[in-house]
Amino acid sequence: MNRRGFLKMATGGAVGAALLQTEACRVPLQQQKAAKDVVPRLEIPTTCDMCVNKCSMIAIVEKGVLKKLNPNPENPKSKGMLCARGNAGIQQLYDTARIKHPMIRTGERGEGKWKVVGWDEALDFAAQKLSAIKEKYGPQGTLWSSSASFQEVFFRNLSQAFGSPNSVRHPTLCLASVNLAYSVTFGTVPSFDVQNARYIIMSGANRLESFITPDTMDLIDSTTERKARLIYLDPRFTKTAAKADEWYPIKPGTDLAFILAMLNVIISENRYNKEFVSTYCSGFEQLAEHVKQYTPDWAAEETQIPAKDIFRIAREFSDAAPRAIYYAGRRSSWSRDDFSMRRGQAILNAIVGNWDRQGGMVPNAKVELGELMFLPWDDPVAPRVDELDKNFPLAAKGDGVYLKLRENVLAGQPYPVKAWMIYKQDPMSAIPEQEKTLQMLRQMDFVGVIDIQMSDTAWYADVILPESTYLERLDPVEMLGGIRPVVLYRQPVVKPLHDTKPAFEIVQGLAKRLNLSQYFDYTMEQWIAEQVKPLPMDLPLDYMKKHGVYSPPQYPKYGSTLSPDHRFVTKSGKIELLSERLREAGYDPLPVYHQPSQVPEGKFRLVLGRHAFFTHASTSNNPWLNSFSPENALWIHPKPADSLGITDASLVEVASGVGSVRLKARVTPKIRTDCVFMQHGYGKRSPWLRLANSGGSDAQLIETAWDTVSGGAALHETFVKVRKV
Amino acid sequence: MKSFRKLGKNLGVLAVASLVFAGLLALVPLSTSRAGQKGNEAKGKFYFKQTCKSCHIKGEKGGEVTPLNKTQAQWQSYFAKGKHMKGTEPLTKYMTPEQLNDALTFLYNHAVDSPQPETCGK
Amino acid sequence: MKTIEWQYLIVSYLFLGGLSAGLYFVSALTELFRKDDDSAQEHIARLGALLASWPVMLGCTLLVFDLGHWYRAYKLFLHFRWESPMSIGSWLLMLFIGISLIYAYGWTSRDGREHFFGRLPRRLRFLGILNVDVAPWRRPLAIAGLPVSVGVAIYTGVLLGAVQSRPFWNTNLVAQLFLFSALSSGCALLILVLAMRSRKFEMYQFRSLYLLDVCFLTLEFFIVVPYFIHGELSVEAVRESLKLVLGGPFTMVFWVFLMGLGLVLPWAIEVREVVPLFLTHVQLLPRMGVATPSPAGASVSVVSELSALAPPANKLHFSRGWAVAAALLVLVGGVLVRYIFVFAGQMSAIR
Amino acid sequence: MAMRTKRYALAIDAKKCIDCKACVVACRAENGVPLGKSRNWINEELRGDWPKLMEVFEPEQCHHCEAPACVRVCPTGASYQRADGVVAVNPSECVGCRYCMIACPYDARFFREDLGVVEKCDLCAHRLDRGELPACVETCPSKVRIFGDLNDPTSEIHQILEKRQYRLKKREAGTGPQIYYLL
Known part of the structure; x- marks a missing residue:
């Protein structure tokens, strides 16, 4: 007899009494409640902004309070998903540590003494400072930096109308090397149809752990439901590695050797797509000649991946083509040769012919949006301070090269830059070698920051202009190209909680005071009305308000560029395996392998990464997200840890050539013995970011180094000493 | 004969005129090819969209025209010829030379063989 | 998610509830089997009755908090x-507290009551209606309360044992262990109070308490042994959970403090104290029940009559010190049983 | 077992889980779960030695058992089971004795110090009553969880459980768990 039976026997006499009670408590609480008070419940479709992926969601609002953010399944990209960050957007809105009023610095920079002021005073102050610097140094004496946002266009327009050539964006801290590599090869940056691929190789990207995007979901879908193989190269056993079919702890910086050896195998064994190569590609003969030297046996030495595996992977990859992908994805530059590595991937993808095919690379489809037309400003007279033409002739002009720009500003070359306007960016945390960024801030006569939270950069600003969060403002309509292009709408779901403004109104306020009003003489509603005009429905704005997203039904479409007379947007009109543009600019027209610098004795290569519940350094102070990882730790393999006397959770000091930080060790077999790893986003200086103050800041450690072609910050070129404290 | 002479005279005038025009034309491409990249691209886009795009869109009589219709060299030579509607009317009918220069800059910079460095946040 | 939800308040409550049950059980048993003229036994019964209600009421207060x-x-x-041991338990506790209070009332002296009610303020005089003598009801109350007290004592174990998901608890032996530990604690507290306070009686007059306690401790021992045998022969989860005491955080406290100091040592002391009485003379037993007001002399005289058979005289003196020591050890053991089972049980889980 | 017209349950395809915590945050938002507590969570297990490592992520929450131990031991009936199988807590009847927490083989319950009551996953019963999916199910990027009515032969969960093998956790606890871990 089981215990339950025993109890029944023992207390059988009381059954009658029990029956009376059990009935009464079976009425669900929710039902009792619902009958009493019915709160009006609004469902407002809008677009997430916790990272750059622009997932569609539905805000549940009761009595003017945001209760919940649900995914909006109408978006064919984000489908029915909302990640941890998306769900934690509520916390960003109701964060008590938000900047609630415009503020002007009263004490020393970084002292944290602020005066709360009205908008007029703050804008007058900023405009007067900018004008004074324009007077003294010319408009080029101002630097304008910003990151992707639906309202970034207004900030960038202001910088140009002001006459400054110096706007700098985040891509050289992000995906500049990939974009450039695919651009010079295909004339565009394609999307990867991971959902339909059968064979996926991923290196230099940690897609399942570091970033949740539609690609992440599609990858899981293809690897689990459609049995696609995932081959993953990473010095660290990440969550992507946990899900991969094969994981190789490749020696950092040698990915290109692996790719070149694959090219070698595929070409020498005639496994490339001959028809495709002859119809659409140029420079194949030179490529074939070039990769002869890169044998798998040679690559095995370089990469520490067995030659037989390189052979096999190359064969499997070409067999699976065109449903085979060497995945590019979104990521940073890791080495000084990062561009070449990405070029190698692009070439590899090209010669197996997986262009514009289901399960391969697909050029992005677009939905045309209208544009509010106004006569723009005159071009700036001065050249860019980072001297792009001279240093990085192929880099995107509007984005700039962040590290080179910092070097030049610090040197005052070719001219002084004395004002820095920053929108939605935290250079202190985002750029390697924090000490230099701090110097750069200190040498400015004026620093103005538009942000929603007191970032480390805002902490050193002269004036802070608080922006309303994405849940409190109306944004321009945004088109997101891709295999399934979408148009996205972001509308306010609650009234602004504090004395904050959308960036557009801040820009308008500044423009008025800088006598530039003629360029901002319109309303957000007018701007949006022009944008939605070409959409195919009768009342496009009403549609967007009701649905939050529009996606043309005819996608996905494959093969629209697959006709022999199609002209690729390259110099030759072909897919350039050998790049004319690179040759013209004085670079190697084919990817050449350079051995990475070796890890010095007694040191480790510092490798970086992040987890998908954080967006870079911007959400590590969100309490809901921070709770998953309240501080970062230094991953170190048990072997070196033993010899250094480091045990799990013991405090260690990590020192590079430019700085040192202290954080706890995490002794784990999930990393190579010659590397240590730390997560991005911690060790903040700003006391307002209380939760993210813990742990160590990677920005303090990483040394200044960049990819020679794209200018992207090379983040894995730093060696560190580790010692137990 | 008279009429022939007249014709010849006229032809001569025409020839001189055409020579002068050709010379002028020769000057124009020289100046535009140099200034092709020196105009104001943003303004050029504005003029292109405001003026050209009123007819050159899908379904309108001009047919769709985007920067990607031509290569950089083709755009340059098109503007050098300065003729519109299969060479029947001058481009200057629609824009000032300065505006044309801006428009060329825009089209040149986004031509089908132009570098297309893409960015993030699109 | 794994937390230790029930902590020291619950440990204390389980101990105090068991203690009350033990006190009542011993009191009632003594009352039912004592001779009418046996003043020492009556003293035990009264003491037990008067003490029984308080620990459980304190325990219930802790429980509520x-x-x-x-x-x-x-x-x-x-x-x-009826499926919830806690629901049954709370009703059982109420019943027990009620009975034990009435039973205790039955042991109050008439003088005391007169005094109490006589001094009530005028406004509360009507409470005089409660000034009734329940003494005649002592035996019926003892009979009625015995099963309830056993229920209270055993229920604390059932409460834990009825949880399928905690393999450390999920055996009926826990209930038995808690029962005998509770009864033994009741005995021990009576021994302790008597040893510390009574000057009227000779210690040997309370041999019944010793005997009972030795029995209870012995039974506890023979529950612990099968508990381990059973456990080791059970499913993996149970074997796994036993590691908590067989090589885990509770090994020391279980074997040294509970089994050693809380069980074997007091058992040994009590056996050492009580055995000579049986070795001396069979006839001694009935006579020992007779009240002998003079402390030292009488007992010596009895013993001297039988000096030929008896062990040395001093062996028959119940030592106050040993009694206090044994009682305290038993009580500490009682607390430890609950401590170990409450904590280790919550740490055990099916994997 | 009593006949139910509906039997809500979850199937979990753990190999799709990438430990992104979206479900945990969605639940926190939907149900006002205080920081430091959680109605659902993700178990991680690392096996093997470098470089032959293996890591498994497995979301878990209340198993909404067929014979829930928590409901049985609850002294006041605050823990109850709905006709559709959902096991829930009525906070106004809960005295906070935490016996249910101890009785739960899955440690799926937690005590809210601020309210003095025990809480747990109720599969977002209020959402179910509106015809919506539980928050964790809806938000999951890789769609690890499949929610539905086992008694409905047309439901996805019913069909997938007919096709695929599954594992139930701690069956020996005898509570009849209803989270089906797909193999």
Whole structure:
């Protein structure tokens, strides 16, 4: 007899009494409640902004309070998903540590003494400072930096109308090397149809752990439901590695050797797509000649991946083509040769012919949006301070090269830059070698920051202009190209909680005071009305308000560029395996392998990464997200840890050539013995970011180094000493 | 004969005129090819969209025209010829030379063989 | 998610509840079997009766304060859920407290009551109606209360044992262990109070307490042994959970403090104290029940009559010190049993 | 077992889980779960030695058992089971004795110090009553969880459980768990 039976026997006499009670408590609480008070419940479709992926969601609002953010399944990209960050957007809105009023610095920079002021005073102050610097140094004496946002266009327009050539964006801290590599090869940056691929190789990207995007979901879908193989190269056993079919702890910086050896195998064994190569590609003969030297046996030495595996992977990859992908994805530059590595991937993808095919690379489809037309400003007279033409002739002009720009500003070359306007960016945390960024801030006569939270950069600003969060403002309509292009709408779901403004109104306020009003003489509603005009429905704005997203039904479409007379947007009109543009600019027209610098004795290569519940350094102070990882730790393999006397959770000091930080060790077999790893986003200086103050800041450690072609910050070129404290 | 002479005279005038025009034309491409990249691209886009795009869109009589219709060299030579509607009317009918220069800059910079460095946040 | 939800308040309550049950059980048993003229036994019964209600009431107070809402405790008595050991337990506790209070009232002296009610303020005089002599009801109350007290004592173990998900608990032996540990604690507290306070009686007059306690401790021992045998022969989860005491955080406290100091040592002391009485003379036993007011002399005289057979005289003196020591050790053991089982049980889980 | 017209349950395809915590945050938002507590969570297990490592992520929450131990031991009936199988807590009846937490083989319950009551996953019963999916199910990026009515032969969960093998956790606890871990 089981215990339950025993109890029944023992207390059988009381059954009658029990029956009376059990009935009464079976009425669900929710039902009792619902009958009493019915709160009006609004469902407002809008677009997430916790990272750059622009997932569609539905805000549940009761009595003017945001209760919940649900995914909006109408978006064919984000489908029915909302990640941890998306769900934690509520916390960003109701964060008590938000900047609630415009503020002007009263004490020393970084002292944290602020005066709360009205908008007029703050804008007058900023405009007067900018004008004074324009007077003294010319408009080029101002630097304008910003990151992707639906309202970034207004900030960038202001910088140009002001006459400054110096706007700098985040891509050289992000995906500049990939974009450039695919651009010079295909004339565009394609999307990867991971959902339909059968064979996926991923290196230099940690897609399942570091970033949740539609690609992440599609990858899981293809690897689990459609049995696609995932081959993953990473010095660290990440969550992507946990899900991969094969994981190789490749020696950092040698990915290109692996790719070149694959090219070698595929070409020498005639496994490339001959028809495709002859119809659409140029420079194949030179490529074939070039990769002869890169044998798998040679690559095995370089990469520490067995030659037989390189052979096999190359064969499997070409067999699976065109449903085979060497995945590019979104990521940073890791080495000084990062561009070449990405070029190698692009070439590899090209010669197996997986262009514009289901399960391969697909050029992005677009939905045309209208544009509010106004006569723009005159071009700036001065050249860019980072001297792009001279240093990085192929880099995107509007984005700039962040590290080179910092070097030049610090040197005052070719001219002084004395004002820095920053929108939605935290250079202190985002750029390697924090000490230099701090110097750069200190040498400015004026620093103005538009942000929603007191970032480390805002902490050193002269004036802070608080922006309303994405849940409190109306944004321009945004088109997101891709295999399934979408148009996205972001509308306010609650009234602004504090004395904050959308960036557009801040820009308008500044423009008025800088006598530039003629360029901002319109309303957000007018701007949006022009944008939605070409959409195919009768009342496009009403549609967007009701649905939050529009996606043309005819996608996905494959093969629209697959006709022999199609002209690729390259110099030759072909897919350039050998790049004319690179040759013209004085670079190697084919990817050449350079051995990475070796890890010095007694040191480790510092490798970086992040987890998908954080967006870079911007959400590590969100309490809901921070709770998953309240501080970062230094991953170190048990072997070196033993010899250094480091045990799990013991405090260690990590020192590079430019700085040192202290954080706890995490002794784990999930990393190579010659590397240590730390997560991005911690060790903040700003006391307002209380939760993210813990742990160590990677920005303090990483040394200044960049990819020679794209200018992207090379983040894995730093060696560190580790010692137990 | 008279009429022939007249014709010849006229032809001569025409020839001189055409020579002068050709010379002028020769000057124009020289100046535009140099200034092709020196105009104001943003303004050029504005003029292109405001003026050209009123007819050159899908379904309108001009047919769709985007920067990607031509290569950089083709755009340059098109503007050098300065003729519109299969060479029947001058481009200057629609824009000032300065505006044309801006428009060329825009089209040149986004031509089908132009570098297309893409960015993030699109 | 794994937390230790029930902590020291619950440990204390389980101990105090068991203690009360033990006190009542011993008191009632003594009352039922004592001779009418046996003043020492009557003393034991009275002492047990008067003490029995308090620990459990204190324990219940602790229990209420361990709840998330102390003021919602009344809800426990708006329901009777026969499947829930806690529901049964709370009703059982109420019943027990009621009976034990009436039983205790039955042991109050007439003088004391007169005094108490006589001094009530005028406004409360009507309470004089409560000035009734329940003494005649002592035996019926003892009979009625015996099963209830056993229920209270055993229920604390059932409460734990009825949890399928905690393999450390999920055996009926826990209930038995808690029962005998509770009864033994009751005995021990009586021995302790008597040893510390009584000057009227000779210690040997309370041999029944010793005997009972030795029995209870012996039974406890023979529950612990099969508990391990059973456990080791059981499913993996149970074997796994036993590691908590067989090589885990509770090994030391279990074997040294509970088994050694809380069980074997007091058992040994009590056996050492009580055995000579049986070795001396069979006839001694009935006579020992007779009240002999003079402390030292009488007992010596009895013993000297039988000096030929008896062990040395001093062996028959019950030592106050040993009694106190043994009682304290038993009580500490009683607390430790609950401590170990409450904590280790919650740490055990099916994997 | 009593006949139910509906039997809500979850199937979990753990190999799709990438430990992104979206479900945990969605639940926190939907149900006002205080920081430091959680109605659902993700178990991680690392096996093997470098470089032959293996890591498994497995979301878990209340198993909404067929014979829930928590409901049985609850002294006040605050823990109850709905006709559709959902096991829930009525906070106004809960006295906070935490016996249910101890009785739960899955440690799926937690005590809210601020309210003095025990809480747990109720599969977002209020959402179910509106015809919506539980928050964790809806938000999951890789769609690890499949929610539905086992008694409905047309439901996805019913069909997938007919096709695929599954594992139930701690069956020996005898509570009849209803989270089906797909193999």
